[in-house]
Amino acid sequence: MNDKPPRPFDAIYEAVRAIPAGRVMSYGQVGVLAGETPRTVGWAMTSAPDGVPWHRVVGADGYLRIGRRSPDLQRLQRDLLAAEGIPLLENGCVDMELYQAEG
DNA sequence: ATAGTGACAAATG
DNA sequence: TCATTTGCCACTA
Numbered sequence: 001m002n003d004k005p006p007r008p009f010d011a012i013y014e015a016v017r018a019i020p021a022g023r024v025m026s027y028g029q030v031g032v033l034a035g036e037t038p039r040t041v042g043w044a045m046t047s048a049p050d051g052v053p054w055h056r057v058v059g060a061d062g063y064l065r066i067g068r069r070s071p072d073l074q075r076l077q078r079d080l081l082a083a084e085g086i087p088l089l090e091n092g093c094v095d096m097e098l099y100q101a102e103g
Numbered sequence: 104a105t106a107g108t109g110a111c112a113a114a115t116g
Numbered sequence: 117t118c119a120t121t122t123g124c125c126a127c128t129a
Contacts, residue, residue, distance in 0.1 A: 009126095026111085026112090028111070028113095031111080031112095031124095036125075036126095037123080037124045037126095038112055038124080039109070039123090039124055040124080040125045040126060042109065042110045042111055043110085043126055043127070044126090046110065048110095057110080059111070059112090060111075060112060060113090061112095065111070073110075074110090
């Protein structure tokens with residue numbers, strides 16, 4: 001039952017939840033909005049509860065830095081992004097110039 | 104308390 | 117361009 005850490009990254013989840021559909025944000029951007037560092041954002045995403053569109057969080061380059069330990073998650077994020085109207089480029093990254101949220 | 108790791112980012116060689 | 121290093125913060129052993 002202790003799957004979720006007692007440390008609610010409320011600020012981080014709030015920033016991620018504030019990302020509108022069809023838009024994406026980088027870990028660094030979320031970190032700035034949440035007042036935390038990109039590292040902490042990544043760690044918070046590992047325990048992202050329901051209601052948090054973690055799939056809208058991508059790397060600063062638009063790449064899906066995910067998938068290093070869970071290839072399934074990368075495919076899941078790719079599917080979720082496509083479902084929101086965010087197709088990935090041939091490089092496998094998101095067009096930040098078009099889909100990056102302002103904040 | 105210490106060391107190692109991590110869904111990052113920017114700088115450096 | 118690629119690989120390496122450093123900074124940052126939180127968690128696990």
